[in-house]
Amino acid sequence: MTLRHDSVASGGVRSASVVVVLASVVFVPSAPLLLPALAGPQAIDTGPVRAATLAAVHDLADTSTTWIAIGVADSATASRPGLGQDVPTAGSFARYGVDVAASLRRETASGDSGRDLPLSMLIAGWLRAETEVGTVEPVVMSPDATPAECARIGVDLGARVDAADGRVGVLVVGDGAISLSAKAPGGGLRASAVALQARIDTAISDADTAALAALDADDCAAEGVSGRTPWQVAAQLCRDRPMVAHMHYAQAPFGVGYVVATWTPR
DSSP: OOOOOOOBOGGGOBOTTSOOOEEEEEEEOOOGGGSHHHHOTTOGGGHHHHHHHHHHHHHHHHHOSEEEEEEEOOTTSOOOOOSSOOOOSEEESGGGTSOOEEESBTTOOSOSTTOOOOHHHHHHHHHHHHHTOSBEEEEEEOTTOOHHHHHHHHHHHHHHHHTOSSOEEEEEEOOOOSOSSTTOTTTSOOHHHHHHHHHHHHHHHTTOHHHHHTOOHHHHHHTTOTTHHHHHHHHHHTTTSOEEEEEEEEEOTTSSOEEEEEEEEO
16 A cells, blocks of 8 residues: 655644645444444434444545554454554454445455454444445554554554555544443443543543553453554554544443544644
8 A cells, every 4th residue: 555744844834845644533433333234223322423423434535545444353353463464355244233244445345265354344344335435454453462562553554654645544443441331231330431431532532642552451451442452553653743633422322432533633
């Protein structure tokens, strides 16, 4: 992939010699219920998060020529972190109840070699199709990648973005804490989960890369925060890029922290 960077010169004046490459970074949930076919017509609680997600990614598609999606592997697709892993280009939501195809390439219709995409990349593929983006390059992180590993991947990814021809949109797919209500999948409401989710929401709403980078791996694992590793990659990618954040959605309709936000270079 030939992945171009808008820089801010001293005094906040954009340098005329540097071309904008990073269009924006969009954070979305890794939730199968974003798909109407999986949520069903009675699942009205999914409406607001789906609308926020689709609005954010349509804006991303309007301002970028290619996407990079950063997500986490699931138990069936686990791998060590890295760029350009051997990730299938297509898969299906069949294991979540409905055989809805999703692909990372416009021309790919189905899974390959009997393998499947992790949920985060299924979401990225579905959003690609919803916005008619041509290609998504996957970056799939191990759930237990250390903050240092995430930082290394973020540095490598930033270099690729800066060398790009064309505007790059970054899609960051991940969920927050899973114990944010009495019926939450993590076993009910926990004060520690609520406190951690508040820190996450604030960090993303403030484009606070240092706060995301400082998320503790053990704390996040204890609260089921699957988004830590992709968020920490994105934090490193944006570390030296002044960003403006817009929070579209930050709620827990099913006891899981869902965040939809856009970071745009100043």
